[in-house]
Amino acid sequence: MSYTRKYHETITVRGSKSKTVSYPKSDSGGSMTVTVDYVENVPVDVNINVDTVPFDNSVENCNTNVNLLTGAVVATEAAQLVSIDKNSKKVASTIISGFFGYIRSEISQQVAELSQNIDAQLMHLKELAQSCLAKKKQMEGDYIRISSRYVKIFDDLNNELSNRVYELDKPTFVFKKETDSQKKRTSENDMVNTATIFGSESGNLHTKISTSIAKKRALDTLNQAKVFLWQQKKLNNTIQQCMLNENTDNQKFSPVCFIETNNEKNQIGKNLFIPTFLTALQENTKKSEIIEQFSETSNSWSAIPKEYNDNLNLYFNSELNKSYSSGDQHAVRVKEMIQKIANLGSMKVINFQNI
Numbered sequence: 001m002s003y004t005r006k007y008h009e010t011i012t013v014r015g016s017k018s019k020t021v022s023y024p025k026s027d028s029g030g031s032m033t034v035t036v037d038y039v040e041n042v043p044v045d046v047n048i049n050v051d052t053v054p055f056d057n058s059v060e061n062c063n064t065n066v067n068l069l070t071g072a073v074v075a076t077e078a079a080q081l082v083s084i085d086k087n088s089k090k091v092a093s094t095i096i097s098g099f100f101g102y103i104r105s106e107i108s109q110q111v112a113e114l115s116q117n118i119d120a121q122l123m124h125l126k127e128l129a130q131s132c133l134a135k136k137k138q139m140e141g142d143y144i145r146i147s148s149r150y151v152k153i154f155d156d157l158n159n160e161l162s163n164r165v166y167e168l169d170k171p172t173f174v175f176k177k178e179t180d181s182q183k184k185r186t187s188e189n190d191m192v193n194t195a196t197i198f199g200s201e202s203g204n205l206h207t208k209i210s211t212s213i214a215k216k217r218a219l220d221t222l223n224q225a226k227v228f229l230w231q232q233k234k235l236n237n238t239i240q241q242c243m244l245n246e247n248t249d250n251q252k253f254s255p256v257c258f259i260e261t262n263n264e265k266n267q268i269g270k271n272l273f274i275p276t277f278l279t280a281l282q283e284n285t286k287k288s289e290i291i292e293q294f295s296e297t298s299n300s301w302s303a304i305p306k307e308y309n310d311n312l313n314l315y316f317n318s319e320l321n322k323s324y325s326s327g328d329q330h331a332v333r334v335k336e337m338i339q340k341i342a343n344l345g346s347m348k349v350i351n352f353q354n355i
Contacts, residue, residue: 002053007046014039120327127335131317138314161221168217172210179203254278258294270295294350301348312344 015038022031166173179202257273270291274281281287293299304312324335 002049002051005048005050007048009044009046011042011044012039013042116329117327120329120332123332124327127321127332131321134317135314138310161218164221165214165218169210169214172206172213176206176210179206256281256290258291299350301350303348304344309344316342316344 016035017038018033018035020031020033254275256275259271259273261269261271263269272287272291272294274287276282281290320335320338324331
């Protein structure tokens with residue numbers, strides 16, 4: 001709305017003013033310039049008319065524009081909410097489908113890996129089953145051999161015990177033999193019934209007495225044998241304990257590898273590989289001496305005995321299973337190839353000693 005404001009003030013004005021004046025003609029007549037300083041109070045009235053119609057119109061237009069902007073913002077917010085809801089549903093569906101696809105892919109990959117591991121484990125179990133069967137067969141053979149050995153030992157002990165019992169109670173057995181002959185002789189007389197009753201009663205009595213004496217002697221013999229074996233074991237343990245800090249001369253065996261090679265020029269090369277812990281044999285002179293011993297024409301090569309070959313196969317399979325215990329396919333293939341290449345039965349040795 002338009003309005004008017006009035007302001008009244010008094011302003012002090014200071015200054016100077018020059019003016020030319022003329023005077024009458026005379027001997028020195030003419031004109032001159034005079035400067036006058038002055039001070040004057042000047043009243044000032046100011047009327048200010050403020051026209052607010054354009055501003056009011058602009059405010060009204062701004063209000064209209066603000067209302068339109070508010071409606072546009074509300075519409076935009078509603079459209080944004082709809083868009084956000086739509087996009088969120090789309091993103092959610094995409095994430096869910098991607099998540100389940102990823103899970104399916106991971107499960108498929110894990111199933112493939114597990115199937116491969118299962119196949120490898122089955123092959124390993126098959127090898128272990130074959131090894132167990134071989135060990136079972138070996139143990140059965142060892143059991144039969146050991147049991148037959150101990151059966152023979154117990155039979156010999158029984159025979160020896162029987163002979164000792166007979167020697168200890170020899171008078172009783174002789175008396176029994178004479179009594180049987182006397183019983184057979186008296187049975188031919190007229191007093192058959194008396195002799196039969198007497199012989200039966202006396203025979204039963206003597207048999208019981210002989211059996212009791214034989215059991216007592218056998219028990220005493222077993223106790224003495226037990227004491228003897230216990231004392232012998234105690235003596236062996238004492239001897240072993242006494243020999244712990246002693247030095248004894250004995251033989252030690254170590255594997256060496258002697259190789260002969262034939263090149264394109266038909267030249268035979270000989271080489272010897274010795275373990276590093278045998279420091280005394282690492283010198284070239286010692287190696288040359290051992291190579292000469294291998295190369296002697298008097299050496300006789302012979303095959304390994306079957307019993308030692310079986311033990312060697314058992315040890316070889318055990319070490320092979322320890323070295324390739326993992327179930328991956330590479331280790332299984334390497335193990336199978338080593339088993340195919342290894343032909344321990346074809347090996348020959350010099351001066352074989354079963355240790």
